[in-house]
Every structure is written in structure tokens, then in C-alpha cells.
Amino acid sequence: MQEEGLILRKEVAKLAGVSEATVSRVMNGARPVREATRRKVLEAAERLGYVPSALAQQFARKRSGNIGVIVPYVPKVRLFSTYYFSEILSGIGEAAQQRGYDMLLMFRSPYEARDYERLYRTRKVDACVMLGSQDTPGELEALARLAEADHPFVLVNQRFDGAPFGTVEADHEQGGYEATRHLLGRGCRRIALLNGPLVYSNSADRLTGYRRALAEAGLPADPGLCYAGNYSRTSGAAAAPALAEAIAQGRVDGVFAANDRMAIGLLQGLRERGLLPGADVALIGYDDSEAARLTEPQLSSVAVPFHALGVRAAQRLLGRTADGSPADDASPVLVEKLPVQLVARASSLTYTPSV
Numbered sequence: 512m513q514e515e516g517l518i519l520r521k522e523v524a525k526l527a528g529v530s531e532a533t534v535s536r537v538m539n540g541a542r543p544v545r546e547a548t549r550r551k552v553l554e555a556a557e558r559l560g561y562v563p564s565a566l567a568q569q570f571a572r573k574r575s576g577n578i579g580v581i582v583p584y585v586p587k588v589r590l591f592s593t594y595y596f597s598e599i600l601s602g603i604g605e606a607a608q609q610r611g612y613d614m615l616l617m618f619r620s621p622y623e624a625r626d627y628e629r630l631y632r633t634r635k636v637d638a639c640v641m642l643g644s645q646d647t648p649g650e651l652e653a654l655a656r657l658a659e660a661d662h663p664f665v666l667v668n669q670r671f672d673g674a675p676f677g678t679v680e681a682d683h684e685q686g687g688y689e690a691t692r693h694l695l696g697r698g699c700r701r702i703a704l705l706n707g708p709l710v711y712s713n714s715a716d717r718l719t720g721y722r723r724a725l726a727e728a729g730l731p732a733d734p735g736l737c738y739a740g741n742y743s744r745t746s747g748a749a750a751a752p753a754l755a756e757a758i759a760q761g762r763v764d765g766v767f768a769a770n771d772r773m774a775i776g777l778l779q780g781l782r783e784r785g786l787l788p789g790a791d792v793a794l795i796g797y798d799d800s801e802a803a804r805l806t807e808p809q810l811s812s813v814a815v816p817f818h819a820l821g822v823r824a825a826q827r828l829l830g831r832t833a834d835g836s837p838a839d840d841a842s843p844v845l846v847e848k849l850p851v852q853l854v855a856r857a858s859s860l861t862y863t864p865s866v
Contacts, residue, residue, distance in 0.1 A: 602821020751780020
């Protein structure tokens with residue numbers, strides 16, 4: 512097939528009375544050609560039925576036509592079944608398709624060296640969306656190299672304060688604040704936080720919002736009421752024994768879990784120990800995933816616009832890579848925050864604190 516293309520290109524060049532290089536320039540649009548020459552080449556190509564390959568056009572234009580999406584590789588975790596990743600990826604894919612791009616998914620092991628620049632050097636991608644980045648020295652250094660080389664990329668739900676990295680995230684500090692304030696409004700005064708790892712800026716933001724709500728209510732932020740999870744349902748279940756004991760002893764009357772998966776694991780673990788969220792303790796999750804509506808009782812949560820985050824991330828990147836300048840929908844703000852919304856359900860609304 513490749514040889515056939517080369518033969519046709521020679522025939523087009525002969526018929527048009529130009530060189531093969533000129534035919535390539537005209538068909539690929541790589542460099543300007545005089546209008547009269549361009550017309551002769553196109554007429555000859557039409558007569559001979561010559562159509563250049565899409566791959567050749569991409570290389571000539573120095574574009575791959577791919578937007579890369581870097582996702583973490585987590586063994587034994589069905590990444591695409593999680594609400595967080597499936598919604599964000601759907602948004603990225605939708606925006607990429609509208610701009611004529613394909614989405615190339617690439618997994619990043621937590622143990623491998625970060626060499627994101629290679630993806631651009633080999634023309635595998637034109638731009639990258641980074642999902643699941645962590646605030647570690649290796650990650651920061653790799654992203655700084657991309658920024659220095661002016662390679663287009665954007666982070667989703669991970670912010671590096673003081674670094675010149677474009678970021679699209681939800682307002683997680685406000686989300687943590689609203690979740691905690693909701694529990695305070697239900698009469699809770701001893702509120703535990705089941706948080707994710709602090710290498711994620713969104714975990715730190717939820718913690719800040721939690722502390723701000725407590726401070727406004729004149730309550731101390733007790734470090735003993737902060738429990739560590741890893742955003743998995745298993746880690747929520749693992750926190751259940753300690754939290755069940757604290758609830759039974761009256762040391763905890765409300766729990767804010769930093770995502771729905773942990774909240775659901777905790778809810779199941781508490782039920783196994785004879786405690787029912789909504790009756791014995793107020794519980795609120797975060798994300799407002801579909802699973803939040805399927806629990807018993809239904810789970811209060813904070814809705815995060817994950818699909819919109821994916822759309823905005825792709826729009827910012829592809830607006831730039833299309834012609835080198837920002838598109839109408841490309842944000843000039845380095846860190847773009849989308850709003851979150853409290854969704855109250857039975858796991859917190861039916862709770863009545865003991866006198």
C-alpha cells in the first residue's frame with residue numbers, strides 16, 4: 512500500500528510538472544506553495560485518484576492528532592468502573608472528538624521514572640491530561656520539565672501551589688466546608704474526617720474546609736478525629752472498627768468521608784457492627800456517585816462535576832494546540848475551579864443527636 516502511494520505521488524508530480532517534494536507540501540499543507548502550483552498539483556491528484564495517508568499528513572504537520580491521558584496504574588483496581596475516572600474520561604473523550612482528536616490512554620506505574628517528554632518527542636501525543644498526579648518530588652520535577660519545554664498539559668484535580676501548571680479542579684475546600692457545615696447543622700459536634708492521602712491537593716483542600724467549618728462553629732479540630740484512608744471502599748471498611756468504637760462511646764456523632772467509596776465501605780462496616788448511619792451517626796460522603804443512591808440508607812454526598820472537569824481540561828489543551836493560540840473557551844486562569852454542590856439524603860437527614 513505504501514509503494515502504491517509512492518508510485519501515485521510520482522505520477523502526480525510528472526503530470527503536474529513539479530517535484531515529488533512539491534506534491535508532498537501541497538497535499539500535507541506543511542509549507543506554503545504558490546497558488547498556481549497548488550492548483551496544478553490538486554488537479555493532477557484528482558485525475559489520478561491520489562489521496563495521501565493520514566499518517567503522512569500528521570507527520571508533515573508535526574501533529575499526532577492524539578490527546579494523551581495519563582492515568583495511574585493500580586493493581587487489582589478496576590479503574591474504569593470507578594465513578595471518578597469514568598466520568599472524567601468521558602468528558603475528555605467528548606471534547607476531544609468535537610475537536611477532531613483521538614484520546615490515547617496511558618498508564619503510569621507509581622514506581623516507574625517519570626519521562627513525560629518522551630511522549631512529545633516521539634509525536635505520540637500533542638497534549639496531555641494528567642489524572643491522579645501526586646505531590647512528590649519526582650512528579651514535580653517531571654512536570655516542571657514539560658512546562659520549561661512549553662509542552663501543553665493540564666492537571667485535573669491536582670494543584671501544585673507556586674508552580675506554573677495549568678489545572679482544572681473542583682472547589683474541594685468549599686466542598687469540605689459544606690459537608691462539615693451540613694453535619695453541624697444536623698446537631699453534630701464531634702465530627703470525624705475519613706480523608707484520603709495528603710499527597711493529593713484535593714485531600715488537603717477537604718481538610719482545610721473541614722477545619723474552617725469547625726472553627727466557624729467555635730469547635731476545635733481534634734487530630735484524633737482524623738482517620739486515614741486511600742479512597743478505596745476497602746479503606747473505608749478498615750476504618751469501621753475504630754469509628755464504631757468511637758461512636759458507641761459518644762466520641763463521634765458525625766462522619767465526613769472524603770469520597771463515596773470510603774463512605775460506603777464505612778457504612779457497610781458500621782452496619783456489620785450493629786450501627787446504622789442516619790440513626791446512630793450522621794454520615795456524608797463526597798462525589799455524589801451513582802452508588803450513593805443505592806445504599807441503605809441513601810448516602811448524603813457532595814456532587815462534583817467530574818464530566819465537566821474532563822471537558823474543560825480537553826478544551827483548554829486543544830484550544831491551544833489547534834493553532835498555537837487560546838480558543839474562545841480556553842481559560843486564561845492558571846487554576847480553574849468548578850463549583851460543587853451539597854446533596855443531602857437519609858444518611859445524615861434522619862439523624863437526631865442524643866441530648
